[in-house]
Amino acid sequence: MSDTAASSPARSDFIRDMIAADLADGRNDGWVITRFPPEPNGYLHIGHAKSICLNFGLAQEHAPRSRCHLRFDDTNPAKEDTEYVDSIMEDVRWLGFDWGEHLFYASDYFDKLYEFAEQLIQKGLAYVDDLTAEQLREYRGTLTEPGKNSPHRDRGIEENLDLFRRMKTGEFADGAKILRAKIDMAHPNMNMRDPALYRILRAHHHRTGDKWCIYPMYDYAHPLSDALESITHSLCTLEFEDHRPLYEWLINNVDGLPGRPYQREFARLNLTYTVMSKRKLLRLVKEGHVAGWDDPRMSTISGFRRRGYTPAAIRDFCKTIGLTKFKSTTDVALLEHAIREDLNKNALRAYAVLRPIKVVIENYPEGRVEHVEAPNNPEDESAGKRQVPLCRELHIEQDDFMENPVAGFHRLVPGGEVRLKFAFCIICKEVVKDAAGNITELRCTYDDATRHGKKPEGRPKPKGIIHWVSAQHAFEAEVRLYDRLFVNEDPEAGDADFISNLNPHSLEVLTNAKLEPSLKDAKPGAHYQFERVGYFFTDPKDSQPGTPVFNRTVGLKDSWAKEVAKTK
RNA sequence: UACCUCGUGGUGUAACGGUAACACAGGAGAUUCUGGAUCUCUUAUUCAAGGUUCGAAUCCUUGCGAGGUAGCCA
Numbered sequence: 162m163s164d165t166a167a168s169s170p171a172r173s174d175f176i177r178d179m180i181a182a183d184l185a186d187g188r189n190d191g192w193v194i195t196r197f198p199p200e201p202n203g204y205l206h207i208g209h210a211k212s213i214c215l216n217f218g219l220a221q222e223h224a225p226r227s228r229c230h231l232r233f234d235d236t237n238p239a240k241e242d243t244e245y246v247d248s249i250m251e252d253v254r255w256l257g258f259d260w261g262e263h264l265f266y267a268s269d270y271f272d273k274l275y276e277f278a279e280q281l282i283q284k285g286l287a288y289v290d291d292l293t294a295e296q297l298r299e300y301r302g303t304l305t306e307p308g309k310n311s312p313h314r315d316r317g318i319e320e321n322l323d324l325f326r327r328m329k330t331g332e333f334a335d336g337a338k339i340l341r342a343k344i345d346m347a348h349p350n351m352n353m354r355d356p357a358l359y360r361i362l363r364a365h366h367h368r369t370g371d372k373w374c375i376y377p378m379y380d381y382a383h384p385l386s387d388a389l390e391s392i393t394h395s396l397c398t399l400e401f402e403d404h405r406p407l408y409e410w411l412i413n414n415v416d417g418l419p420g421r422p423y424q425r426e427f428a429r430l431n432l433t434y435t436v437m438s439k440r441k442l443l444r445l446v447k448e449g450h451v452a453g454w455d456d457p458r459m460s461t462i463s464g465f466r467r468r469g470y471t472p473a474a475i476r477d478f479c480k481t482i483g484l485t486k487f488k489s490t491t492d493v494a495l496l497e498h499a500i501r502e503d504l505n506k507n508a509l510r511a512y513a514v515l516r517p518i519k520v521v522i523e524n525y526p527e528g529r530v531e532h533v534e535a536p537n538n539p540e541d542e543s544a545g546k547r548q549v550p551l552c553r554e555l556h557i558e559q560d561d562f563m564e565n566p567v568a569g570f571h572r573l574v575p576g577g578e579v580r581l582k583f584a585f586c587i588i589c590k591e592v593v594k595d596a597a598g599n600i601t602e603l604r605c606t607y608d609d610a611t612r613h614g615k616k617p618e619g620r621p622k623p624k625g626i627i628h629w630v631s632a633q634h635a636f637e638a639e640v641r642l643y644d645r646l647f648v649n650e651d652p653e654a655g656d657a658d659f660i661s662n663l664n665p666h667s668l669e670v671l672t673n674a675k676l677e678p679s680l681k682d683a684k685p686g687a688h689y690q691f692e693r694v695g696y697f698f699t700d701p702k703d704s705q706p707g708t709p710v711f712n713r714t715v716g717l718k719d720s721w722a723k724e725v726a727k728t729k
Numbered sequence: 730u731a732c733c734u735c736g737u738g739g740u741g742u743a744a745c746g747g748u749a750a751c752a753c754a755g756g757a758g759a760u761u762c763u764g765g766a767u768c769u770c771u772u773a774u775u776c777a778a779g780g781u782u783c784g785a786a787u788c789c790u791u792g793c794g795a796g797g798u799a800g801c802c803a
Binding site: 172173174178198199200202234236237239240293294297298301302303304305306307308335336338339348349350351352354357359360361362376378379380383399400401402403404405406426428433439481482483484485486487488489490491492494495497498501505506510539540569571572580581582583584613614624625626627628690692693694717718719720721722723724 | 730731732733734735736739740741742743745752753754761762763764765766795796797798799800801802803
């Protein structure tokens with residue numbers, strides 16, 4: 162559960178191979194400079210973690226002649242907000258990465274970007290167009306037909322310059338004119354059909370305020386920002402593949418750039434039972450299907466954090482999934498495996514009975530209290546041991562008792578015996594029910610000779626070992642059982658709205674779980690394994706001193722549940 | 730029927746002209762004071778057809794399939 166990303170050996174992939182080849186060719190003076198360029202218009206999700214681990218990971222692998230910049234791609238003030246800037250920085254740091262001094266904003270370059278635009282105009286490579294958005298669409302042509310030139314395409318340089326300056330000074334209405342690159346309206350790649358470079362947009366920018374009323378487009382700002390920061394490898398997702406010729410065009414046609422970046426694309430992460438687009442995540446939040454961006458069911462980094470995932474597990478997962486150009490969907494089981502691996506080694510163990518049944522041990526003296534010793538983590542002796550109180554009345558899990566047991570059930574049954582973990586064995590003598598026939602209590606007896614794992618000669622060793630809490634000492638706490646947010650592997654498949662695939666049981670709140678007393682002091686943000694149940698995280702927002710709230714991170718692997726499911 | 734990209738077990742990846750492998754998931758067993766963990770074993774793979782080659786997942790050709798692209802979003 163280390164909080165920093167150690168530079169552990171990364172698997173080779175086509176990006177790393179390419180960088181190795183560049184280095185071997187003596188490119189960039191042996192430097193590797195990458196960037197993570199989020200737009201501050203939403204919270205980061207697990208797919209971004211893949212990109213973060215890649216870009217920052219590459220910098221770590223190539224130290225000391227390397228670095229990774231955090232650059233906010235804030236060229237569309239209409240959608241962006243400082244709330245998102247803050248959350249993004251928090252998430253990147255939490256994942257264990259550090260951009261050091263290299264925090265940038267595309268808006269830092271607005272002045273330079275503007276000068277470059279004038280330069281392109283001077284070279285006859287850009288022009289101001291008066292076409293409306295609708296006309297522009299008509300002139301662009303279609304995927305199979307070429308576009309046609311705008312009537313304004315051949316304006317003189319001086320006229321273009323004058324118009325562009327007047328766009329900047331606010332002389333024209335929003336949308337009245339745009340600056341376009343002059344490339345080729347018949348180009349088979351739509352991105353090369355005189356793409357827009359600048360639009361007029363009167364919106365308050367989170368950093369530049371009202372200084373500008375024209376804003377550069379992503380396609381224009383991104384390559385030039387990369388070049389201005391001397392980025393060597395600009396890594397993005399597959400949907401930008403078709404933009405690469407434009408990226409190259411700009412890098413090749415703008416003079417005075419300090420760097421020569423290359424763009425390369427990789428496949429974005431898809432996860433089963435998950436949606437990953439910011440737009441859809443925003444909708445889940447806005448429509449109240451979840452409690453917020455950091456709802457533990459969300460695929461956001463803040464959601465996973467609040468669920469109890471660790472940075473190490475997410476980094477590990479990112480390493481496992483690799484990097485290719487093939488569009489794939491990763492089984493969420495891989496992610497769950499990563500968090501179980503981490504938490505198994507590092508989470509403290511505790512006893513919690515989620516759905517209690519009362520057990521009375523008839524031959525245990527009333528009023529007597531003893532303490533049994535339990536290791537805090539059997540995987541890590543240095544975690545120490547604790548004393549767990551025990552008395553005549555206990556709670557055990559409803560699932561650990563069956564009045565009419567099915568074949569293969571190893572736990573408590575009428576007349577049968579189980580071991581109370583770290584204590585002794587009990588035999589169920591009587592099942593007490595209320596008028597409605599609900600079980601209210603189990604009357605049992607214990608055998609003192611079975612303490613400390615011992616079994617008396619000639620008696621079969623009980624196969625079942627169950628957890629328990631002392632009724633007198635336990636306290637009640639809220640426990641939130643989170644499950645997958647969607648019922649389908651691919652919530653976006655088919656014609657139906659993805660909202661219709663929401664899992665109605667993705668959250669179950671338990672209010673009378675009985676927890677062992679040591680949990681009363683659980684610190685917000687602490688990880689536990691509730692033995693035989695799952696991994697739980699003390700909710701950092703809703704826990705109060707003395708009244709912790711627990712979120713289920715992930716259940717334990719449960720081969721008995723699998724067995725039961727098979728027979729159904 | 731434009732352009733670009735991609736096709737390896739159920740899933741994610743590796744193999745860089747030389748025995749198709751790893752992890753997860755699935756199955757069987759051992760072990761265990763967590764039906765957890767651990768350990769062993771196991772099921773299952775190169776889109777297709779041609780070609781080059783002593784030898785092809787890899788190179789070539791053709792076909793098939795999947796995805797992306799027509800914002801003044803990123």
